[in-house]
Structures are given as C-alpha cells and as structure tokens.
Amino acid sequence: MIRIQDFSTFNAVREAGLAKLLPPKPRIGVGMGTCGAGNGAEGIYHAFNEIITNQGRDMKLASVGCFGFCAEEPLVNVRIPGRPLVILRRVQVADVQRIIDDVAQGQPTEGLALCKVESWDHLTASVQYGEGFPNIPNWFDVPFFKPQKKIVLRNCGLISPDDIEEYIAIGGYSALYKVLIDSNPEAVIEQIKAAKLRGRGGAGFLTGLKWEFLRKAVSDKKYIICNADEGDPGAYMNRNEIESDPHALLEGMIIGGYVMGASEGIIYVRAEYPLAVHRLTRAIEQARESGLLGDNILGRGFNFNIQMVEGAGAFVCGEETALIASLEGQAGRPRPRPPFPAAKGLYQHPTNINNVETWYNVAPIVAKGPAWFTETGSTKSAGTKVFSLVGKVTNTGLVEMPLGTPLKTFIYDVGEGGTNGKHIKSVQTGGPSGGCIPQDMFDTPVDYETLQQIGSIMGSGGMVVLDEDNCMVDVARYFIEFTHSESCGKCIPFRVGLDQCLRILNAFTRGRAKESDLDKLDEIGRMIRETSLCGLGQSAPNPLLTTMRHFRHEFEDHIRVNRCRAGVCEELALSPCENSCPLHMNIPRFLDLYKAGRMDDAFEAVIMDNPLPSSTGRVCQHPCEDRCRRAMIDEPLNMREVHRVIADAVYKSDRFETMVERIKTHKLPATERKVAVVGAGPTGLTAAFYLALLGHEVTVFDSNPEPGGMLRYALPEYRLPRDVVRKEIELIRRMGVEFVCNTEIGSETTLNDLDAAYNAVFMAIGTWKESWVYLPGTELSGVYPALLFLEAIAKDEPVRPGKKVIVIGGGNAAIDSARTSLRMGADVTVVYRRERKDMPAIKEETDAAEAEGAKFLFLATPHRIVGGEDGKVKGIEVVNTRLGEFDASGRRRPISTDEIRRLDCDTVILAVGEAVDLDFVRASGFTIKENGTLQVDRYTLETSRSKFYAGGDLVTGASNVSNAMFFGKRAARRIDDRLMGTNNRLIRLLPQVEYSQEAPETPTECHRHSVEELPAQERVETFAESLIGLTPEQTLEEACRCLRCDVKEHH
Amino acid sequence: MPGQISIRIDGEYVTAQVGQTILEVARANGKYIPTLCWLESITPVGACRLCIVEVSGVNRLLPACTTPVQDGMSVTTQSEKLQAYRKIALELLFSERNHICAVCVSNNHCELQGMAQKLGVNSIRYAYSFPKLSVDVSHERYVLDHNRCILCTRCVRVCAQVEGAHVWDVSSRGIHSLVVSDMAKPWGEAVNCTNCGKCVNSCPTGALAEKGFAVEEMVKRDGKVTRLAARRGGQQ
C-alpha cells in the first residue's frame, strides 16, 4: 500500500482506485451488507466467483455495500464499460449464470433490472458510467428513490468498503486534504456552523457550536467520540453506513480532530455489529498504512489516532454521559449534565461526541460549502437524514430524505402505502422512545422541532409504519417494555415510573384495566418526561403519551368493552374471525356444529349471534376473511357462506316452526317495558330481535310498506331475494316484535308521541338521502340518484333506465345500479374518478358487473350533464382526472385536468354517496355533528335527548349491513341495561352449546370453495338470484378447513 | 467579592458563589427543597428527582442538587406542578419495594417516612409491586435489608468518597437494580469493608441498620459522616 505523502502519491492512489471502479471489462458488484448477506448475498458472491473463475470470464467481481432498498434484496450491480451501471434486484444463486452470460452479451438481465445509474454524484467527485438501456428506468425515477437525496449514503452500494483506493477514487479524503492544506480550523468550524448541520443522533444540537466548544476548551488532552451504539429496534442506518462506507466516517472524524484540536478519536460501536466492526477495523488499518491516520497525516504534520471500542449492548450507552462512563470501564449509567462533555468528558478531559451520521456530513460540507448544504432541507434543519422505513409498508429500506419532507411522502411515495391494501393508521418515529403520529397528521414535515411539538422525536431515524392490524395499546406496551428493560435504574421516574406504566399497560392488554388507569398513565407519563435524569428517560413515555392522545378510543375499548379491534391482545378475543366480526359471531362454534351434523344447534348458535344470517351470508363485507389465519396456508375460509347455508336450510324446510319455538325458549320473562324502534332496516331489526327476547314490548316503525330497510329496498333482487328477507323478518316478528309500516316518524307520529308512549326509543334510520353533486344538468329528465332508482325498482314502480346508462361512482350502490340497468337491457358505463383498486365496492360485485357487460371508465369525473330541447339527457361531459397527493383515506386524491370528453347517454345514475335525512330531528333536543350525523355516546349509544338512543347510518354515515347490525346489538344491550338497571343481561340469551375443543392436528388439504354465480349471459337476463351456493358436501369441507384458532391450549 | 453572583429564589434576591449548586444556595438561605439522595459534602447524583425546581427561561425542570447557579437565575422551588411530581416520585418509591414501616427498625426515624409527611402523602395510588427481596445478615454488626432500600446510593458514595473502601456498588439495571457489596458477595465476606458504619449512618431508611435494634430503635447519624467528609476536603 502506498503511503500518501503529497499530491502525486495521492493522485497515484486515486488512479489505482478508478482503475478498479471503472475497469475496461465488466464489473459485477454484489451488495454485501448484513442485510444482503441475510438474504443470501454471500452465496451469490461465491457463485459469481466460481463461475467467473471456472469459465475464465474476463470480468471483475467486487463486494460492495448496500444500496438501501431492503425489500428488493439481494441487490447486485453490473457495469459494462461505457454503459450505465445497472442494479439488479432479488438475485438468486440460480440467476448467476444467466447474469454472467447476459453481461458477456453486453446486456443487463431481463426481468431483474431494478434501475440504472448513468452518472453518479459522489459529492466529492462524480462518476460517469455511460448511457444506454432505454427500457430500464433511471434510479431517480423509481418511486422508492425518487424523493431521496443521497448525501450521507453518497457512496453506499457503489464502492467496495474494503478498499481505501476506491474511496479515494471517488474523491474520498480530498476534503481532509483541503482542510489540512488550508490549515484554518476556525474557518472549517464556521463552515459547519453556516451549514446549520445538527446532531443526527436525535437531539439535533448544532454541530458547529459543539465543535467550537471543544476547540475553545483548554486542556492538554481532548477526545472526539463517534457514537455508533445504534440500539433502536428496527433501526440500522448507522450499521449500513459503516458497513458500506467506513472511510467516510474516518475522514469526518479526522477533519473533526484537526479542527477541534484533538489527537485521539474513539468509535464506540455495538458489538452486535460484527460486520461493521470488521470493516471498520480494516478501514482503520488501511488508513494508517496509507498515512491518513497516525503521525504526520498526509505529510501535513498533524497527528491523530482512532481506536474502536465495542459496546456490550446496553441501550442506555447511546446516551453520551453513559457512553463515557462505559468507555471509562464503569457501569453505563448517565450522569447529570452539567458538566457537559465539552467541559468534562472522557477521563475528565474535554470531549466531543457526535453520531455516526453527523460525521458523514462533514466531508461534503467541506467539499461543497455550507450554501450548497443548506439548499437541502428546511430552514432550521438543513441537509438530509437517513431513516429506516420499516413495518407495514410496501417498500421497506433505508431512505435518505431532505429534512422537512412530509411524512406522507415517506409512507405513500417512497413506501408506496400499506401492504395488501391494509389501512395505515400511524407511524412511530425516532426509535423506542419516539411517538406515534396518526394518519391524519401525515402532512407533518419531518424535522426536529415539528416532531418534538407533536410529542415525538427525530431520534436516530427509525420510522415504523403501523396499520389496522396493530393494536396501539400493544404498540405502546411494546415500546415501554423495551425502554423499561433498558432503563439504567438510576433515577426514580424512569426506574419505578416506567415499571408502573408497564404494569398498567399489561393490565390493559388483558382487559383488566380500570377507567382510572388512563389518568394514572397520563400523570406518570408526564412526570417521567419532565423529571427524568437523562434524555432516554425524558423521551421514554412518548409512545405512551402519543398513543393515549391520538388513539384514546382504543384504550377505552380495552377497558369498557374488553375489545381489541386489531385482534392483537389475544386474551380479549376468541379468534381473529370472531374479533373482526362486528356482531362477534362465534364462528368456530357454528363451523364445528355444522361439521358435527348438529344442524339445529348450528342454526340456534348462528341466529342468536346474528339475527339475519341468510341476508348477511349473501351481502356481508366479510371482514372475517381478511383476518382468517387459513389465508396463510391457502385461502381464507368462506365463513359467511356457511352461515347462509345453515340458515337457508331451516328457512326452506319444515324445521322453521320448530326452530322458531326453540329460539322462543330463550325469551326472558316480560318486563313490561316498551321500546320503540324507528327504522326497520338491519340496525332496527337486530335491536328489535334482542330487545324482544329480553322481554321488552317492541314496536318497530317504518315509512315503507314492508320492513327490511335497505335489505328490502336498496339491495337488488338478484343479490338478495325479497323472500329471504321476508323469512328472516318473519322469525323476528315471531319473537313478539310488532311492525308498524307506512308510518313516517316526524309526520304521522312525532318524536314527542314516542317519548310519551315508550320507555326508550331507538332511532335506526338509514342513509336514504343522496348527497347530491351540484353539476349542471341534474334537473334533466333521465338523471336519478342511485338509491332512489334502486328503491323504485324494488317497489316495482315503473322506472326504466334508457338504452345507454352512465353510472357515476365506485361504491356498492353504483355497481348495484349498473347491474340492475344491465338486467333491464341497457348499455352501461361506470365512471369513477379514481382507479379500479380504489373502488369501495365489494370486488366480487365489480367483477360480476364487468362479466355482465358493464364498461368502466376510470380517472374521470362528471363535468356537466347535457340535455336536449325536450329536457331529456343527451349525454354527459366528463373531465379526466390524474392522481395527486395522498389524502386522509390513504388513496391518491383525483385532480381534474382540462381534458373534457363527451359520452352519449340517455340516463345518468349518480351514486356518489349517501347521507341521512336529519331534518325531522332538528330542534328536537339532539346534537348533530358537523359531518351531518347524530352525536351519541360511543358505548351507550345515548343521544343528547334522554330516553333516545341512536345507531347505524345515523351515527356513522353510510356503512354496510354488518356494521349497521352491530349498532342494533349494542343498542339492545345498552337500552336493556338502562331499563332494568342491570349489566349485560343480553349475555344470558346466548346459547350454551357444547362443542368440540380440539384443534385439527393438521389442516385439511381442501382448498376454499367460493360461491359461484350463474353464467353472466344467463343471469343478466333476469332478476332472479344469481347465486349458486355451496352444496352440503362443499359446505362440510369448508367447515372442516377451520384451524380452530379459538382453541388456545392443546390438550 | 470575586465569584459572587446574585440569583432569585422564590422571588427573593440572594447572593451566591460561582460553582455552588442551586440546592446549596437555597439551603444557605433557609429555603427548603426536599431531597433524598443528596447528602451534604458528598458528590450529588441527581437520582431521586425530589429536588427538581423551575428556572425561568428554561423549559425543563432542573435538579437543584446538580445544577450550578448562574448570575441572574430565577428559581422557583414550590409550585403545584413540582409538588405533584415530587409526590408521584415518593409514591413510586413506596410502591417499588416492601416498606412495612410498622415493623421497621427505622420506623419514626426514616427520611422516606418523614418525606411522606412533608409532602402530604397518606396513601399510595399505584399498585404495590411486592417484590421478593433478600435480607443480608452475614455481616457481624450490620444488616442490609433490600426491602427498605430506595437506591439513593448514599452508601455507595460515602464508602467510596469518605471511607475510600469502595465496598458498595449497584448491580443490574432498571427495576432490578440492587445495592451490592464487594462485587455481589455477602456483606460479611466483603474483604474491603472496614466495619466503619458510615454507610449505615448515611442510609436514609432502614435498609442499612445495626444489629441488635428492635422496631423504631435505629437512629441514624448522618451528620457524623458529612462533617467527616467536609473535613476531608468535601466532594472528590
């Protein structure tokens, strides 16, 4: 190795490096960070080596660092002279021969190319690789990389970390050279100050200021320390930086040592990073041999040494005073500051500590100047920060983003949103002591001050994305458990306070918490934050305090209804399916009873959990399937179909009478309390069923001629035959419920009448009012709101769509309108302003509509409806939309362009959303929320008017059948509690049926049986039900597929 | 006078020396700030956090025992928030271990107990942990009862700084922290122990006690230790 003494030797090394980096033959670089190695990069490297050697290929093989895209590991880059560097993804050993052959042909391998790099700015120098390969996207056009800016990671994944020559080739150590030649340390400090570089370890203190403190400190010995004790779970930026580019760290530290007047540098690195330790050891050796460390560095008379110390893994040693204690050989416990390390640090000498990443920013600032640096980032937080984007997001990896970038860019642009279409609800930033930021605050810019303001921290850059499957109470518990076990124990708040918090949170996850525990957590959390000794203690309650603030309803659910919506807290759920079912049907039970051939027991078990099993079996959104663990083996179980089969078997046989009598035996003695239910839709029917069984006298009012609400008047016959609905209502009627139809509350009967005549009133009216879009032409003949259109058809009114129908919207009402129109012989086009994957309609329904001949026009929104002189619709003009930023729903917001196109049609059906008609309750003592729904207590469903309860669409806005029924069930329980002064008599109604508690030894082989529909051409001709349900044999096989997640202990 | 500065404590102007802590200045001027881990003339560690005070212009609470005074500083020693936090800290200490005062040798002579009265604690809102802890009776003259220990580390510091024996240290971390003698040997086998009893006399509770005392009989004399410390040159 050449010892660099002057420019000529420096340049000689540089030339040698360039020859390695850009050889006149193909070069293959295998990404060999810990991440790559974990995905098999070593095997790939050996495979390349073997083939190149055995086949005598004229290619250079290198091991490089990591390019940061973890989700696409292992990454391999190939470069053919004169051509761009091409990055290949998910390379397997089996691909190696093909890659070599392709490279020999001058081609990157088809299907493996992730992106290409034509030229690269290493900031200290730039490299031109070459041009070509038009079919491969440039690296900066890949969504994952597009918003990134690589300053810290400028060399990662491109050069060999084991070769100082390659580092020097891309301009490495030239900043150091410049500093030593200029020999003006103050000027360098001024540059760092002017660049507004802030400590990347988390606290964000101005680095230049800190350097100035040390420079001004008077002492015969000064130390500088690099804090590489990266211990946050899920954070690995420092590891990757060191593994991929160790010399950039050394260069930053040597510059720092020179300008601060220190002669010794220490890198405190976790022992759990063996590869980083290994590469750093090697880099230090090489730097020493090359004359970049030790005495007379670069022949400029400066002496500086760096030694590495491996930390034993205590998290708290990342805190600077604890780190110093650890270096001194003492227990790693923080000490009070002042004195600050700049005054009294290691062995009482003035000391400067900076995080790994801070040091990486030094050389670029020196090379390119502070003005260049402040171009990136926000006013107070200049430059970039590396984050580890992990958790429930599609693209995971290390991302370097300008400070001040909004969270949504991280999550939706770089991360490309949730996995499997799940709804993202929060992101936790800053490691275990950071806070959880809810989705509605994703506009928040990521910088030190803003994160602090909203109760989180920048920390070392952890970013954990959480979705609907995460329980926020459990998330808080997890992080508190982590910091609890890593607390040093010195100060009372952190030691005992956090222990109390953890005890309480454990009680929450077991459903044993009390209401007063919320206040206790809040109080102790604040106390820990404000009174702990060190930064770790002061930030440790962040995950708790932020989840309590933004997700309080989840904490309350755990206390008040013993419910964990995400299904994470196992003791609160029977099984994932039961937990996700709004009605909490005991699904494993009816599956088992069906399996055992106990059909009457099965029906009883089903109906007592869900009084409309046949209807919901056809039209439920089946959240149970999204949670079914069978999906991990093959496909989720078809649970709703099994209860449909169970119910229809009774409804269509002479067992109906017997079963009615059997259900009636559950009825509790008459209470002489009278309850009115307003609205005979699924919410009202459910409430009425349970209230009647609880012994109350129940009257249900409805404005339509028949009960059933949306089930009867909005869902088309081919999806849900009216006979099915009638049969289910018949059973409810037989429990003693009286139906008063053709009675509109508000006109014939007033709320005051009900108030006078009943002990309680439950209001369960549906969303029948179309939220009208005001666009020119809605007054024309041939324009229908979807629900009124569907209702008219269901009432056999003489409504006919024309020949060419345009349906506007993407929800279930739009698809129902489309399929109904098709059945009436129309040509149908559905216009939706977003993309197909964003449609809220049940996917199977959309597919069925398409099979029946419906056409779809996506990314278009109506502009105006065009009419003829006769006042009839002639056509519609639509505006093309493009997708803009992500909105609160986690979908991209459609933005109108100026491209207008005209579609001819004679009918327009608008299905753009529904609202409740609340006119009749205004000024009747009810509180109406801003979004037009009724204000009720989340748990008791009490409205602001005494005796009156409300649920379903009235309080949620348009929803679906099972959610609506959930409110009916809850209302029955809460009304009964109040009327009887008891707690949960409803539970007494539930049948106690014995059933098997054995989980199957091995899952059955059988795949899912999905229901089929009649062939499209056949079903589109008729309104008859299109469903072909499962046969009894198929149903049995389906029931046998259950894994019995509800059986917690194996006997 | 050189090195003399002015600060305000609870609105009152007082004179202080550069290098003094807020607590030292407050005590010198008759202002009471509660403490448990602090012991005069021994290096403060800022562990119990009872001495937290508000300093205007600083948005954090600062421990009076380790924060040096600065000219023009305005300190508040009593406020609703400080009272509340001090009370929580004390309640947390009571909940952490088994302080069965009624049967403790230090009952009625205990600083923890005394502090409860000063801060108006008369029940503990938090669930007691009831940990299983040992009592070390191996020493011929003294007893170490972990059930009563509040981890103030006065014993550790006094032994190191005044006696120079370095017998005591804290092992483990977090809620599992434990005071140990001679690298976790039974106290009776600790070869470095000089039997001087300074640790016992500086212990604020009944955690370290002399043998042969019954309930309520153990009275500590920490003044002896601090005077000795001062004569030996104070903090080291």
Next chain:
Amino acid sequence: MIKKVRLATVWFDGCAGCHMSLVDIDEAIISVAGRVDVVYGPLVDAQEFPKAVDVTLIEGAISSQEDLEKVQEIRKRTKLIVALGDCAVTGNVPSMRNQIQPRKLLERIYIEGAQTNKGIPTDGVPALLRQAVPVHQVVKVDLHVPGCPPAASAIAYVLGELVEGRIPNLTAKVKFG
C-alpha cells in the same frame, strides 16, 4: 332531631388494634355516640351488612375471597369508606406474605409446621387471595387514615368531623408509612 349517622366498622386482615384505638378515644366517645348509630361491626350484634350506611370504617387488608366479595358489597351500600390504619391503607404486615404463593404458605404452616392433624383446612375457610392488598386497590376509598394503629385522637377527630358532615383534613394529624 338531627338524623344520626349510620356508622359501620369492619375488620378484615388486621390485628384489631385499630378497633382498640377506636374504643380508646376516651370521653370523645360520648359526644360521638350521641351522633351515630353503629349498625354493623365486631362491636355490635348485626349479622348482615345493612343497606344505606353513611360511613364504614375498614380495618385490615383485603386478603381472602370473602374479604373481596364483602368489601365490594360494602362499597355498594356505603356512602363514605374510610380505610382505617396501615393494613387497610398500605397492606402492612398482612402483605408480608405476598412474596410467597398461598399454597406454599399454607403447606409450610399446616403441614410442615404442624405437629398433629397435618392438612390444609378447607371447610368453612375462605380461599386466600394471591396477595393481601390495601382496600383502595379493590374498591374506591374516600378517606385514608394511616397509622399502626392510628392515634385515638386522630380517630376521634375524624369521627367528629364526619358526624358534622365535613371531610376531615388530616395534614399533620396522621403519619403515613
């Protein structure tokens, strides 16, 4: 005539010292007695805990299943609950068993420690809770009067204030811990 305060006293896991201190309030008992009806407690004959009690003084920690059920019922039937003495306030001496599993504890005493009739009694003996805990850990407590036992003067003061319908201020009158 002024309505008398319906006072109950209960004795859970404790040594009866607090009740001793209660009857030790000397002449104060005369003025108190005129103002209260003692409707339940070890000092009177009532078998069942009555309804609509104004004040219940609780001595002792909650230690058994029976204690637990009883104190929950007492809470429903009492307006104001006073935890009287250290066992009720902190768990005190009864809680010293909390580090040992009840089963092991009973074995140590009734089997290993017994000379004759070895065997853990089960008939007519309520099951021990896993831990003996202070009253407020189980039900809401309105007033804590610590002390082992609380001084008779403190008890006299507390009763005097309560019969006047005032909530006593115990600052400097009792000693916690």
